[in-house]
Amino acid sequence: ExxxxxxxxxxxxxxxxxxxxxxxxxxAPDDVEVKVREHILQDFETFLRCQVPGAKLVLFGSSKNGFGFKQSDLDICMTLDGQDTAEGLDSMAVIESLAKALRKHHSLRNILPITTAKVPIVKFYHTKTGLEGDISLYNTLALHNTQLLASYAAIxxxxxxxxxxxxxxxxxxxxxxxxxxxxxxxxxxxxxxxxxxxxxxxxxxxxxxxxxxxxxxxxxxxxxxxxxxxxxxxxxxxxxxxxxxxxxxxxxxxxxxxxxxxxxxxxxxxxxxxxxxxxxxxxxxxxxxxxxxxxxxxxxxxxxxxxxxxxxxxxxxxxxxxxxxxxxxxxxxxxxxxxxxxxx
Ligand code: CTP
Ligand code: MG
The missing domain is CATH 1.10.1410.10 (Poly(a)-polymerase, middle domain)
Structure with a gap:
């Protein structure tokens, strides 16, 4: 009809x-807004490495796939040095300790670990920029689909x-x-x-x-x-x-x-x-x-x-x-x- x-x-x-x-x-975000995201990531990584040894952070999702908005959330994936996959990792424990560490960061509020979801995450709110975001563990396929989408965006x-x-x-x-x-x-x-x-x-x-x-x-x-x-x-x-x-x-x-x-x-x-x-x-x-x-x-x-x-x-x-x-x-x-x- x-x-x-x-x-x-x-x-x-x-x-x-x-x-x-x-x-x-x-x-669409401008160059400054793109740089701010990279800067936040760097700041988080430096901060986290003091509390969670070997922590490595990567941005993915719309901050990286070419379809980001000024206010899009920060999608961050965490891995640990020397560990290629999440196999044998106590994800819940890592998420809990990650949440505990993030609570000490002066520009973060509303730290919320979510361990019941398919992909466990810690949510946060970044007061300086007003951006929300989450950190997931070994979200490897999402990193790949981010690259795939970025390639289509570039064509x-x-x-x-x-x-x-x-x-x-x-x-x-x-x-x-x-x-x-x-x-x-x-x-x-x-x-x-x-x-x-x-x-x-x-x-x-x-x-x-x-x-x-x-x-x-x-x-x-x-x-x-x-x-x-x-x-x-x-x-x-x-x-x-x-x-x-x-x-x-x-x-x-x-x-x-x-x-x-x-x-x-x-x-x-x-x-x-x-x-x-x-x-x-x-x-x-x-x-x-x-x-x-x-x-x-x-x-x-x-x-x-x-x-x-x-x-x-x-x-x-x-x-x-x-x-x-x-x-x-x-x-x-x-x-x-x-x-x-x-x-x-
Ligand atoms: N993702 C996924 N499978 C889903 C949902 C999300 O693999 N069912 C991955 C994708 O790489 C996606 C990223 O997680 O790009 C982040 O998801 P989300 O924040 O919901 O979407 P964005 O693409 O980042 O778009 P937005 O600007 O709305 O944040
Ligand atoms: Mg997103």
Whole structure:
């Protein structure tokens, strides 16, 4: 029961394009903000090493994958020198001692160890910057998916802009918080990448399916294959589709909304960015799920698994509304562009 849409005018597509580009300019952090994050990490590591000998910290998530907002949380992974994996590690004990150590740091508040989650973490609030964050242990696959997303972001400026638009859309519609039963921003980013791979002609390749010459030996991390093509400066040599797609970001954004409301069949198909060929929910045995999004490395992980039927339908309604709103020119713009920070 999708409403038919009026024909898009060139004028309107141009406005849509400008809105998308403005969204990116409004929310992307500047160089100083990026440096501040690195500085905080360094400060934490120096501080922690006095209390937890051998502690090593790495930033991941949107601070590093190219899709970070000014106010995005700090996702930090901790490892210990001389210990390659979490095997044999008493994670709970390490998390507790980490929390204890962080409580002594003068610019941290609200230290909260969470040991019941799939990935145990310590949450914190950094008073000097107002940033929230968490430290997890040996979150190795997340480091790899951060690099994968960063590679996609580096291929084409439109990838970055669209992922920002999608994240803003998810925040504005209140459908972007996994801890409250919806989807994580990571899941929405995967949806954007999948759409860009399936677009004809595609905007991005499937990096995990690209091999140069001989098939390289499989690199396993936590039992999963983490190979992807990362030699981006030579991408034009190995990907025939390079720069074939010439659509504007505005066209692509509307195309994405059409794709997920008109074309893509969530009942039958899994959002899967590791291969070009469609993957069925039947093959994955994920048919009872309302919305299936496969993690690119941990193939047993469906990012939509936690959605209730109500929430899945709420999310789909947000997409249907967006298709209607972004698909038809408006006669009257609101009198004032609302203060962008009010969205959050
Ligand atoms: N992650 C993951 N699997 C999930 C959720 C998150 O592997 N189900 C990893 C991803 O590497 C993700 C990172 O954890 O980028 C941080 O997650 P989160 O903070 O929720 O998302 P961000 O990508 O950092 O986006 P935001 O700007 O909203 O913080
Ligand atoms: Mg984050």
């Amino acid at each position: 999708l409403e038919p849409l009026p024909l898009m005018t060139l004028d309107f597509l141009q406005i849509l394009n400008e809105v998308c580009e403005q969204c990116y300019r409004d929310f 084409d400026a439109r990838v970055k802009i669209l992922c920002y638009v999608m994240k803003v859309f998810a925040k504005v519609c209140d459908i972007g918080d996994a801890s409250r039963g919806s989807l994580s921003s990571y899941a929405y980013t995967l949806m954007v990448l999948y759409f860009l791979q399936q677009r004809s002609p595609p905007v991005i390749p499937v990096l995990q399916e690209m091999y140069v010459g001989e098939k390289e030996p499989v690199v396993l991390v936590d039992g999963w294959d983490v190979h992807f093509f990362s030699d981006l400066k030579n991408l034009h040599k190995y990907w025939p589709g390079y720069k074939k797609n010439k659509e504007s970001v505005g066209q692509l954004w509307f195309g994405l909304l059409q794709f997920y409301t008109e074309t893509f069949d969530f009942k039958e198909t899994v959002v899967c960015i590791r291969r070009k060929e469609p993957l069925t929910t039947f093959k994955k045995q994920w048919t009872s799920k309302h919305l299936a999004i496969e993690d690119p490395f941990d193939l047993s992980h469906n990012l939509g698994a936690g959605l209730s039927r109500r929430m899945a339908s709420f999310i789909m309604k947000a997409f249907i509304n967006a298709r209607r709103v972004f698909g038809a020119p408006v006669r009257d713009f609101p009198p004032e562009y609302p203060n962008k920070m009010e969205y959050f």
